[in-house]
Amino acid sequence: MTIETVKIQGEGWLVNGSMSVPNDGGNRDYHEVQEWIAEGNTPKPEYTDAEIAANAQQEINQENLDYLADTDWYVIRKADSGEPIPSKIKKARAKARSTIIV
Amino acid sequence: MTKSATRETADIAGVVGKNAIINGNFDIWQRGTSQTDDGYGSDDRWINSRNGSTQVVSRQAFALGQTDVPNNPKYYSRTVVSSVAGAGNLAVKFQRIEGVETFAGTTATVSFWAKADANKNIALELAQSFGTGGSPSAISFVSPITVSLTTSWVKHTVSIAIPSIADKVLGTDGNDYLVLHFWLDAGSNWNARTNSLGQQSGTFEFSQVQMEAGSVATEFEPRSVGEELDLCERYYETGDGNFWIYAASGNTPIWNMQFATTKRAIPSIVMVKGGNNDFPNAATGYASTSTIKLGCGAKTGSGAANVLLTFKASAEL
Numbered sequence: 001m002t003i004e005t006v007k008i009q010g011e012g013w014l015v016n017g018s019m020s021v022p023n024d025g026g027n028r029d030y031h032e033v034q035e036w037i038a039e040g041n042t043p044k045p046e047y048t049d050a051e052i053a054a055n056a057q058q059e060i061n062q063e064n065l066d067y068l069a070d071t072d073w074y075v076i077r078k079a080d081s082g083e084p085i086p087s088k089i090k091k092a093r094a095k096a097r098s099t100i101i102v
Numbered sequence: 103m104t105k106s107a108t109r110e111t112a113d114i115a116g117v118v119g120k121n122a123i124i125n126g127n128f129d130i131w132q133r134g135t136s137q138t139d140d141g142y143g144s145d146d147r148w149i150n151s152r153n154g155s156t157q158v159v160s161r162q163a164f165a166l167g168q169t170d171v172p173n174n175p176k177y178y179s180r181t182v183v184s185s186v187a188g189a190g191n192l193a194v195k196f197q198r199i200e201g202v203e204t205f206a207g208t209t210a211t212v213s214f215w216a217k218a219d220a221n222k223n224i225a226l227e228l229a230q231s232f233g234t235g236g237s238p239s240a241i242s243f244v245s246p247i248t249v250s251l252t253t254s255w256v257k258h259t260v261s262i263a264i265p266s267i268a269d270k271v272l273g274t275d276g277n278d279y280l281v282l283h284f285w286l287d288a289g290s291n292w293n294a295r296t297n298s299l300g301q302q303s304g305t306f307e308f309s310q311v312q313m314e315a316g317s318v319a320t321e322f323e324p325r326s327v328g329e330e331l332d333l334c335e336r337y338y339e340t341g342d343g344n345f346w347i348y349a350a351s352g353n354t355p356i357w358n359m360q361f362a363t364t365k366r367a368i369p370s371i372v373m374v375k376g377g378n379n380d381f382p383n384a385a386t387g388y389a390s391t392s393t394i395k396l397g398c399g400a401k402t403g404s405g406a407a408n409v410l411l412t413f414k415a416s417a418e419l
Contacts, residue, residue, distance in 0.1 A: 001141065019372045022389070025235045025275030026367030028418050 001029065003036045006043040013043055057101055064096040119323050122199050123147075123282070124333045126214075126311035127324055128161065128177045132340055136160040142418055145179050146334040147197055154191025155287050155301070158182045162307065170255040171215045171309050173324055178215075178309035185287045185303040193287040195308070198419040200366060202230045202278035205315060207266035212282060213259045213312045213319035218251040219305040225249070225285035225296035226260055233273030242270075246285070248297045251306070259319040276367060279419050282313060335363035337418045343396060343411040356397040365391040365417035374412040389415060 007014040012022045013033050021029045037043070047055070071093055074085045085093075130146040137143030137159045140152045150159045162180045164171065171178070183193040212226060227246040232238035242265060249258050264280070272278055286306050288296040310322040325333075339361055349355050371389055373396070389395060394413055 015370075019370050020389075021370045022368040024368040025273075026277050026417075027370060028277070029370040029416070031234065 001032055003032060003041075006033060006036060006041070008043050008046040010046075014047075061100045061102070064100050067096045068093060119325065120314045120320070121312045121323050121325075122204055122210075122280075123197055123311050123313050124199075124337075125330055126313075126322070127175055127330065128179045128309065129327050129330050130334045131161050131177075132334065132338060142338070142416070147337060147418075148179070149196050149198070150181065151196065152183075152193045154188040154289070155186045155193045155303075156184045157193050159195075164309075173310065173322055175309055175324075178307055180305060180307045181286060182305045183287045183303050185301045187289075187301060189289040189291045191287070191289040191301065192285070192292055194283050194285045195306075196281055196283040197311075198231075198279040198281045199313070200279055200419060202232055202267060202270075202272070202280055204280040205264040205313075206230070206280075207264065207268070208315060209261055209263050209317045211259060211261045211314055211317055211319045213257060213310075213314075213322070215255050215257050215309040216249075216251050217253055217255050217307050220253060222251050222302060222304050222306070223248050223299060224251060224306065225283075225288065225299045227283040227285060227295055228262055228264065229281045229283070230265065230267065230270075231279050231281065232267075232270055233275050233278035235273040235275035235277075237271060238273035238278070239270040243295060246295055246297045246299075248299070255307075255309070257310075257319075261317040261319075277419055282311075284308070332363055335361070336366050338414075338416050339363060339365070339369075340412065340414045343409070343413070345409045345411075346406055347409060348406045354397065356395060358393045358395050359413075360393055361389075361391075361415065365389075365415065366419070367391065367417045369415035369417040372414040372416075374414075391417070 001015070004016050009020055012020060015021050015029065015033065019029065021027065021033055024030055071089055074089050077083050078085050124147045125145060128145050131144055132146055133143050135144060137150060138157060140150070142149055144150065144159045144161065150157060159179065159181045161177050163177055164175055167174075179195075181193065181195060185191070185193070216224075225246045226249055228244040230242045230244075232241070244262060244265065247260050247262070249260065284306075285292070285296045285299050287301050287303070288299045289301055292299070312319070312322050314320065341359070341362065343359050345357065347355055347357075368391055369389055371394060394415060396411060396413075
């Protein structure tokens with residue numbers, strides 16, 4: 001495992017933004033984190049409530065952007081052929097747009 | 103958690119048999135059927151290590167009904183090494199067997215079927231690691247043995263005197279082990295540990311690896327895929343959670359899932375969020391040896407929501 005980032009997570013660490021490593025000497029990854037620290041690196045502080053909220057919004061934004069991208073073809077079809085966008089899709093796209101907060 | 107407690111679980115399972123190697127039949131590939139990176143990544147329990155040189159490890163299927171290797175194994179493991187010159191460079195396939203006391207002070211026999219793309223040597227090496235925590239004894243290497251492979255499947259047998267561990271000191275972390283290495287490519291820094299194997303490219307294939315007590319190689323003892331998976335899951339498990347949760351907006355629910363198999367140690371967890379939902383940040387996993395605890399950020403909507411998650415838990419040595 002190549003360690004790029006380490007954040008404190010409870011009593012353990014969040015490594016590379018995706019792996020929760022326990023503070024337990026029996027765990028193989030624990031020793032890799034200890035080696036990384038011994039090399040002079042410092043784990044970043046635990047996520048604050050504000051960061052968690054920001055991450056959550058980012059995740060929500062991405063889900064809604066993905067939905068809009070997946071349904072863009074309705075808009076293109078309407079522009080090309082005049083065929084209307086189903087009202088269910090129009091409503092869902094409007095909701096997706098309103099949910100995105102930048 | 104104590105080591106004796108975790109070992110007891112394996113004993114109760116009663117599926118270890120005579121073969122100390124897990125997944126010696128290469129039936130279990132939970133992480134994927136190929137890998138190029140160093141470390142764990144394809145065949146369960148096997149570390150495919152590389153430095154400098156490159157490798158492609160992959161699962162290969164035997165032809166149905168073949169008789170070159172007995173017992174009708176389904177798969178074998180192939181490593182294609184592209185050697186790059188460098189004193190510290192290497193490609194080595196190895197397995198850490200939990201518990202340094204394994205075969206200590208006795209003779210053990212390693213047997214395996216193997217072949218290569220041309221007549222090539224590999225080096226078989228054992229070592230005893232006393233773990234970490236406290237002041238454990240230093241790792242102890244057993245003299246390597248050169249094994250000559252040909253282009254045909256051949257069963258190779260090596261009997262080795264495993265040193266006694268009397269007067270040694272165990273670490274306190276419960277991560278001591280006996281390790282079996284198959285060296286495929288070794289720069290000069292590794293001469294002492296490989297009988298000066300040297301550097302080489304090539305294709306190396308392994309099947310039915312067994313390590314057993316005594317100086318005689320008996321017939322390979324196949325386990326059922328279910329038994330083998332149980333043994334592998336003590337060290338690595340991947341699974342899914344599918345939950346319908348009723349919670350008010352703003353709630354941050356936490357819930358538990360039981361692992362299929364109790365882990366050797368508290369595992370590292372990688373969470374992958376899947377499915378819908380009103381639960382952001384469902385990516386926080388922390389665990390004991392028997393359960394995984396899943397948590398989410400604040401729920402954004404009201405009422406029921408479906409949460410689909412995939413986790414990967416690793417308690418490998």
